[in-house]
Amino acid sequence: MKRIAVLTSGGDAPGMNAAIRAVVRTGLDKGWEVYGVRHGYAGLIAGNMQPMTARDVGGIIQQGGTILGSARCPEFKTEEGRWQAIRAMNMRGIDALVVIGGNGSQSGAYELSKMGFHVVGVASTIDNDLAGSEMTIGVDTALNIALEAIDRLKVTASSHQRAFMVEVMGRDCGYLALMSGIAGGAEVIVIPEIETTPEEVAQKIRTAYERGKAHALAVVAEGAKYDAEALSKYFAEHRERLGFQVRATTLGHVQRGGAPGAFDRILATRLGAGATRFLEQGGHGCLMGLIKGEIRATPYSEVIGVKKQLDLSLLELSRALEH
Ligand code: ADP
Numbered sequence: 001m002k003r004i005a006v007l008t009s010g011g012d013a014p015g016m017n018a019a020i021r022a023v024v025r026t027g028l029d030k031g032w033e034v035y036g037v038r039h040g041y042a043g044l045i046a047g048n049m050q051p052m053t054a055r056d057v058g059g060i061i062q063q064g065g066t067i068l069g070s071a072r073c074p075e076f077k078t079e080e081g082r083w084q085a086i087r088a089m090n091m092r093g094i095d096a097l098v099v100i101g102g103n104g105s106q107s108g109a110y111e112l113s114k115m116g117f118h119v120v121g122v123a124s125t126i127d128n129d130l131a132g133s134e135m136t137i138g139v140d141t142a143l144n145i146a147l148e149a150i151d152r153l154k155v156t157a158s159s160h161q162r163a164f165m166v167e168v169m170g171r172d173c174g175y176l177a178l179m180s181g182i183a184g185g186a187e188v189i190v191i192p193e194i195e196t197t198p199e200e201v202a203q204k205i206r207t208a209y210e211r212g213k214a215h216a217l218a219v220v221a222e223g224a225k226y227d228a229e230a231l232s233k234y235f236a237e238h239r240e241r242l243g244f245q246v247r248a249t250t251l252g253h254v255q256r257g258g259a260p261g262a263f264d265r266i267l268a269t270r271l272g273a274g275a276t277r278f279l280e281q282g283g284h285g286c287l288m289g290l291i292k293g294e295i296r297a298t299p300y301s302e303v304i305g306v307k308k309q310l311d312l313s314l315l316e317l318s319r320a321l322e323h
């Protein structure tokens with residue numbers, strides 16, 4: 001019999017629970033024991049893990065967040081911290097670990113696998129910044145939450161002929177900003193991948209008014225060189241010359257806390273099941289991701305440190321749609 005452990009790490013993402021459920025139930029279905037680790041790598045180091053039953057993961061597929069808890073754990077970045085984690089798993093006879101999380105968490109998983117422990121990753125982050133998966137768990141739900149906020153802001157912006165700026169998450173990746181900007185019909189999209197100066201943003205807003213629009217909306221990625229705070233400062237300093245005011249809304253963690261939509265529940269279920277299937281076949285040291293509609297395993301060496309490319313032709317498209 002195989003004994004595996006599962007944990008969630010880093011920023012939580014809607015759909016993590018569906019992934020935990022899939023790992024636990026497909027693992028049990030194979031006749032394995034599945035341990036749930038509390039609070040990510042911190043719980044792994046502390047040996048905070050218990051066997052889970054099918055009932056423990058009942059009624060969670062529709063819940064955001066993670067029932068196992070998540071954490072950022074600096075200690076895991078040290079070799080000693082990771083040996084401690086391996087010792088804690090060895091003591092319980094655990095043969096393999098499933099890590100559900102984003103870029104940082106999978107970097108940790110890669111380090112663990114280089115030390116000889118069998119690990120499989122499940123791509124889960126609202127940032128969609130993991131090479132090895134075209135879509136990661138949580139991004140679709142976060143995108144829809146951002147979109148709902150954008151739609152609402154456009155209503156009030158139009159009523160007052162105002163310009164609005166919405167800052168979305170994504171760390172260093174512009175995916176959420178680009179996609180919510182396109183889906184929300186934004187006049188300006190600012191992403192970290194392409195530098196946009198405050199004056200360029202101001203000119204685009206002015207052009208929107210000149211075109212007779214009732215409002216102007218800028219979607220700004222938190223990781224952009226000029227984020228919402230920097231842009232607000234610039235607009236305040238040049239208010240008289242520009243002749244308009246811009247109100248800023250930072251969506252922040254609101255984007256992370258939603259209930260997962262159908263896409264994320266299904267993706268999480270397929271990836272979780274893919275992880276146990278891969279382990280059953282003797283695979284490890286890989287990230288399970290969505291590639292061309294299929295669940296595939298990509299070696300960590302081809303994922304970690306590899307920058308995922310944004311489709312920048314979509315930014316060009318958004319420029320054509322500004323009219
Ligand atoms: P996310 O997984 O959402 O990107 P973080 O970047 O905060 O979140 O990473 C989560 C955790 O993964 C960190 O707190 C740390 O414990 C672990 N981690 C991140 N990078 C590394 C690394 N290079 N080596 C070992 N562990 C890491």
Ligand code: F6P
Nearest residue numbers: 011102125126127169170171256
């Ligand atoms: O990685 C997910 C994410 O939500 C990023 O978009 C954001 O930069 C970061 O986590 C916020 O981290 P914290 O929850 O620690 O504030």
